[in-house]
Amino acid sequence: MRVGLLVLTLAAGLVLPAVARADDPEGAARDYVRRHLPGVDLGALGSPSRSSAGGVTTLRWRRSAGGIPAADAELRVNVGAGGRVLNAIDTLGRPAQVDTTPALSAGEAVRAVQAAAGAYRPLPRVGGPKGARQATTYADGTAARLSLYRDRLAWRVTYRASSREVYDAFVDADTGKVVRRDNLVKSALVWKFRPGAAVGGTAESVSLTPWLTESSRLFGPYVHAYSDVNDNDVADAGEDVAPGDYPLTTFTGTGCSGAAPCTWSGAGTTWQTNRAQNAVQAFYLANVFREHLAAAPISFALGDRLELQTDDGAALASPNLDNANMLTPPAGQSPIMQMYLWRAPTYRNANGGDDASILFHEYTHGLSNRLVVDADGAGALNSPQAGAMGEGWSDWYSLDFLAASLPGFEDPGVNGDARMGAYVDGTASIRHEAIDCPVGGPVGCSGYTYGDFGKIYGAGPEVHADGEIWAQTLWDLRRALGSAEAEKVVTAGLRITPPEPTYLDARNAILDADGGAHADAIWQVFAARGMGYYASTTGSEDVTPLEDFSLPPGPETPRGTLSGRVTDAGTGAPVAGAKAALGPLSAVTDADGRYTLSDVPAHGYASFALTAPGFDRALRSVDVTAGATTTADAALRRNWAARGGGASASGSNEYASLGCGSMAAIDQLQGSAWSTPASGSGKSMVIALPAVVDVDHFEVDPGEGCGDDWTSASRGLRIETAASASGPWTQAAAPVFGVNDRGRMNPVVPTAGTAGVRYVRVTILSTLGGAPYMDLSEFGVYTEGGPVATPTPTPTVTVSPSPSPVATPVVTVAPAPTPVPTATPSVRPVFTLSASGTRSVRVRVRCPRACKVTAALTVDAATARKLRLGKARTVGTSTARLKAGQTRSLTVRLNVKARRGFARAGVGKRFRATLKVKSGSVSAHRRVLIRR
DSSP: OOOOOEEEEOOTTOOOOTTSOTTOHHHHHHHHHHHHOTTOOHHHHOOOEEEEETTEEEEEEEEEETTEEEEEEEEEEEEOGGGOEEEEEEOOOOOOOOOOSOSSOHHHHHHHHHHHHTOOOOOOEEEEEETTTTEEEETTSOEEEEEEETTEEEEEEEEEEETTEEEEEEEETTTOOEEEEEESOOEEEEOSSOTTOTTTOSOEEEEOGGGOSOSSSSBOSSEEEEEOTTOSSSOOTTTBOOSSOOOOOOBOSTTOOSSSOBSSOSSTTGGGGGHHHHHHHHHHHHHHHHHHHHSTTTOOOOOSOEEEEETTTTTSSSOOBSOEEEEOOSTTSOOEEEEOEEOTTTBOSEEGGGOHHHHHHHHHHHHHHHHSBOTTSOBOOOSHHHHHHHHHHHHHHHHHHHHHHSTTSSOTTSSSOOOTTGGGBSSSOSSSSOTTOOTTOOTTSOOOOGGGTTTSSSSSOOHHHHHHHHHHHHHHHHHHHOHHHHHHHHHHHHHTOOSSOOHHHHHHHHHHHHTTTTHHHHHHHHHHTTBOTTOBOSOTTOSSOBOBOOOOOOTTSOEEEEEEEEEETTTOOBOTTOEEEETTEEEEOOTTSEEEEEEEESEEEEEEEEEOTTBOOEEEEEEEOTTSEEEOOEEEOBOTTOGGGTOEEESOOTTGGGTOSGGGGGSSOTTSOEEEEOOTTOEEEEEEEEEEEOOOEEEEEOOOOTTOOGGGBEEEEEEEEESSTTOOOEEEEOOBOOGGGTTSOEEEOOSSOOSSEEEEEEEEEEESSOOSEEEEOEEEEEOSSOOSSOOOOOOOOOOOOOOOTTTOOOOOOOOOOSSSSOOOOOOSOEEEEOSEEESEEEEEEEESSOEEEEEEEEOOHHHHHHTTOTTOOEEEEEEEEEOTTEEEEEEEEOOHHHHHHHHSTTSOSEEEEEEEEEETTEEEEEEEEEEO
């Protein structure tokens, strides 16, 4: 009787003891089997076969009877470098008594397969039968040999029915029944890029065989693709697709052309026409990109089979549209990629699974979320800057591969021709600029810098828009180093990037990984994009980082010293182990809370950051004077609900494995969030403080996270306190929040239950928009004068000495929440850009200081031709001067020539333009829709 597949995988890093030498993979494998698979008798299995590839040696022991091997019963052990057993795959089962004398001849077995295939013809025998397996060959390459299959004797027949049908079949050697038949020719019509593209846009016939382990569905070791049309994440009956050729059927409609064909009508069930074709195309693309990532110099393997869901949600009453996504859980669980339909007029009536740039983008989330992880192994790219880089990495790896593998995809001498997802673009584009737009380029391809963070989208930070800064920076790096070298250093940098990184953290990881080989070129690239030596940020959740375009200072730069003392704002006691960070330099306070930063380049620093576990970060500006010591003391507030200070949170942790559990609400990162399925009765978490305290007030950021939108943010909360985990509970506060309270820490003063508190229960009662999820970004507990009982000692942070500027990490921390201490108020203008308008568009401007603002509407060359503007691209401008603290709305109207062109027949009822607003060095861009 057979047993199921058994796979044993060793924990990462486990190395076998000395009995298994690093140069003896077979010895390592045998030792492992003896210790972990005692029921396996290797002596009865004989000698193994052995093969090596990619640093992995595979040993295989096959079960046999009378010299006839089994086709489906073996022990396979994979051994890596240093004698480390990677895994063992046991399909041996228990040995069965098998009669090894066939009742059928080889010729009779071949005829049985011919009958099953419906393709009979005479076949002259040219060899055999030979040996225990009675191997027999025929004139056209057809062959038959005895095998054990499902613990029965069978003939294994390879039969060439036609050039497109070569069958691998098993025929019961006693009954003559064909028990299995697979076509080895798995061809498919696919596009290397997308249908109709100038390069990679012609359908080609390829074999899917290397990526398939089954013949009836798109299932292999790396990818399982199926059409999840009901969006239930299960391959239901009829949703799997058999490998094969499925020609593309095109549709007519807005934006449809031979160069960009539409693949459904945008309505009804017309998506079904190309459902099978799209599943095959997506399966092909995913496997091709997986091979690219697995090869040097990237050398990354996802490890778990990808569940690739095409036409996701297409059959729903409200179908999933205009997007794609990738869920990457920790290692050991299958990632899920969902590809949606796209629909006019906003986008083209197309299927995202047909566009390699979109599918490769999504797959790269598997790379970044498996390389940048937290202590639990979960992807740690959730905060605003980290999430934006996640999107930027995805754009870059996708377009880098297309440009490298498809000559002509991008012209290095032309800016703006390497665009992400251009196939689905309609009246709107999924990106504001092309990835190859340089800094200082023309309007519409002017390139982004670090100071543009949070301003590209127009309404605040948005990960895809802000990710364009990172993607363009990496493209500059690709141009400076070449594709292969850039892939090498960017991926090596990812492997050492800390969780929830800032742009500067990731910059330094690349510099560290490079080891100085290309330091000058790398610094030139990042400095040009505003991530120079003196650039600063208060943490990964900071949406207003300060850019700088300086290269590292040379040895001749004047230097000074910065020192001070860090204390607890509540008790006045010194804070040991606090970190003082100034640009790329850092120091740790001693037992008396004192720190010293020596050899500091004389410079004015806008964000001198001080932080300690369990305390809120403090941020201040400081000027370091050459040849002198500058003193900068700071008092830090203790947040008793901070995870870093010993607090813990529990309850409603459905998404903890995704980094969205209740602990995310006490991690002092406003870019992360606790997210839980909505409930009419509310959802709760309990925070255990590290000591008994008298509460002065709470602070709450009710904002959304974990990929949810604003409708998931908390509206109504109930906050309760207790001295014991079992209660009794006292209601301390019941705050209600609005849309504008998101993204900031809001003080909440309790009306009861303030004394002797050890536990705080927080219940989300409602959300801002009735979403299916309830989110809360951050929760804090504050006292005056310190705890009632002595808390657990604050852990000491150890920081290694700062290396050279090339390899020195920049320490970035988050701003201190209000009310104390407060960061210096921003003096940068704030722009709010509307998305559309009738022959005009509006801009709301707020200037903390007196400022002059200019706004301009521009169009691309094609739109300019339609409007008969000649060489002109600007279709409207507006200028205003604002007093300090003034807020004003500007209206940018179409100029006379543009209005006349727009009124002409044949132009259409709408067109897209780029709105750019600028005040001094601060600017913002947005694609807008202009209507009649």
